[in-house]
Amino acid sequence: LRAVSVSSEWTEGTQRENKSRVIVDASSSHSLASTITDEIKPYREKYFSHKNVSFKHSVSDGGxxxxxxxxxxxxxxSASNFTAAQWCATWSIQPSSGSPEEVTLEGTVKVHTYNYEDCNVQFAIQNTFGPKSGVEGTAFAILKQISRFDQEVFDGLTTEHQEASSTGLKSLRRILPVTKTKMEWSVLAHRFVHALEEHTNNAATAE
Incomplete structure (x- = not known):
């Protein structure tokens, strides 16, 4: 799939004022270009309507x-929740050779999530879908099929999170001392620096 550049004119201020930004290739004569933009609002509201989410999409001619x-x-x-995430999807919509009223849909979805509350846990996944032929060549039908693919990604993220919580993170806990107390990393770092200073001072005195 050909990469599509999305405008980077996106500041913290404009995120708060306008969470949806659309870029339509002015040279595109594709009849679906404008209708997809019209139909994408309910799609955005269903999946990406959280107050801390900025949403952008672009529509352009392919190769x-x-x-x-x-x-x-x-x-x-979301700084208050110590969480950040990014969802990037690129979809190719091509007319079907067998029927002018149908399209073939394929694409890639990349997701990267990051949690940094007393830890550093990241998930990075990539899913490839299609080619899915026989999709009705309307913006509504195309976005409906994309929503089905998206749901597979959401389900996969849930499964990955559950498996990591039940197996991956537990395996890390086994090699750590069982203190049954919350690990205070800032206090631990302070004590470590203090211990190094004492060791340095003692070594200097001994000389």
Whole structure:
């Protein structure tokens, strides 16, 4: 799939004022380009309506004849929850050779989540979908199929999180001392520095 550049004119201030930004290729003569933009609002409200999420999408002509590229990016930043995440999807929409009223849909979804509350836990996944032929060539039907693919990603994220909580993180706990107390990393770092200073002072005195 051809990469589609999305405008970086996105500041913290504009995120708060306008969470949805659309870029439509002015040179695109594809009949779906404008209708996808019209239909994407309910899609955004269903999946990316959280107050801390900024949402952008672009629609442009692809490299093949009649191909349309839909790029979607959503970014979550929640300092109060010590969480950040990014969702990047690129979809290729091509007319089906067998039927002019149908399209073939394929794409890639990349997700990166990051939690940094007393830890550093990150998940990075990539899912490839399609080619899915026989999709009705309307913006509504295309976004409905994309929503089905998205749901598979959400389900996979839930499974990964559950497996990490039940197996991955527990395996790390086995090699750590069982203190049954919360690890205070800042206090531990302070004590470590203090111990190093004492060791340095003692070594200097001994000399």
């Amino acid at each position: 093949n004849d009649g191909e349309l590229i839909l790029a979607i990016e959503a970014d979550l930043a």
